[in-house]
Amino acid sequence: xxxxxxxxxxxxxxxxxxxINCTYQTSGFYGLSWYQQHDGGAPTFLSYNALDGLExxxxxxxxxxxxxxxxxxxxxxxxxxxxxxxFCAVNNQGGKLIFGQGTELSxxx
Amino acid sequence: xxxxxxxxxxxxxxxxxxxxxxxxxxxxxxxxxxxxxQFPKQSLMLMATxxxxxxxxxxxxxxxxxxxxxxxxxxxxxxxxxxxxxxDSSFYICSASIAVKxxxxxxxxxxxxxx
Numbered sequence: 001x002x003x004x005x006x007x008x009x010x011x012x013x014x015x016x017x018x019x020i021n022c023t024y025q026t027s028g029f030y031g032l033s034w035y036q037q038h039d040g041g042a043p044t045f046l047s048y049n050a051l052d053g054l055e056x057x058x059x060x061x062x063x064x065x066x067x068x069x070x071x072x073x074x075x076x077x078x079x080x081x082x083x084x085x086x087f088c089a090v091n092n093q094g095g096k097l098i099f100g101q102g103t104e105l106s107x108x109x
Numbered sequence: 110x111x112x113x114x115x116x117x118x119x120x121x122x123x124x125x126x127x128x129x130x131x132x133x134x135x136x137x138x139x140x141x142x143x144x145x146x147q148f149p150k151q152s153l154m155l156m157a158t159x160x161x162x163x164x165x166x167x168x169x170x171x172x173x174x175x176x177x178x179x180x181x182x183x184x185x186x187x188x189x190x191x192x193x194x195x196x197d198s199s200f201y202i203c204s205a206s207i208a209v210k211x212x213x214x215x216x217x218x219x220x221x222x223x224x
Contacts, residue, residue, distance in 0.1 A: 042216060043202070044215070045214065045215075087152065087153070095158070097204075098155070
């Protein structure tokens with residue numbers, strides 16, 4: 001079977017740094033993606049890791065360790081607008097995305 | 110670039126009717142489109158993978174006769190929910206990619222409410 005585990009919710013304050021972890025069990029793994037979804041909206045692509053290591057895109061970074069079946073999304077200099085749900089997703093064979101259950105991030109003033 | 114649109118954004122229908130949702134890639138040609146369903150406070154569940162000019166591949170547990178998918182061109186895929194029932198009420202989201210294993214770009218979603 002295939003499964004992804006991520007925390008259901010995280011709370012942090014403005015300006016802080018938060019890390020959202022994701023562990024996965026899957027076959028045919030090609031990479032790990034991260035998506036942001038605001039209430040009522042569609043998912044927005046944040047980052048993709050196919051190889052081990054850190055990918056940085058502005059305030060957001062994503063890390064992957066294939067040997068540990070583990071990745072994380074790091075959000076720096078948190079802003080109120082970062083309050084949203086964050087999904088890790090495994091890129092599988094056939095280009096499919098298998099989503100985790102999502103982490104609801106609440107940023108407090 | 111990489112914009113995907115969906116139409117309609119909202120639909121309310123009576124039980125037993127059929128509803129068609131369109132997904133378009135506006136500025137690129139999408140060889141593959143995907144259809145997802147998301148219930149409130151839950152994750153996105155892949156329903157089917159659609160390749161231009163061929164039959165869709167449905168995920169386990171998704172009724173192909175109930176959720177008809179057509180991918181007639183490189184920029185358009187449609188999902189038809191046939192004989193809709195209240196339990197079909199959900200947020201339906203499509204995504205498109207330029208090629209298999211490439212980044213998926215999501216449409217804004219369609220909220221379906223079946224009364």
